[in-house]
Amino acid sequence: EDGILTITMPKTEPKEKVTKAIEVS
Secondary structure, eight states: OHHHHHHHSOTTSOHHHHHHHHHHO
16 A cells, blocks of 8 residues: 555655645545
8 A cells, every 4th residue: 555655646755745645535
């Protein structure tokens, strides 16, 4: 799952931003 999220979100964005995106979804 983490890998998919990383691909969906730009690598330039911090991992925290990716985690927040999951919470929003």
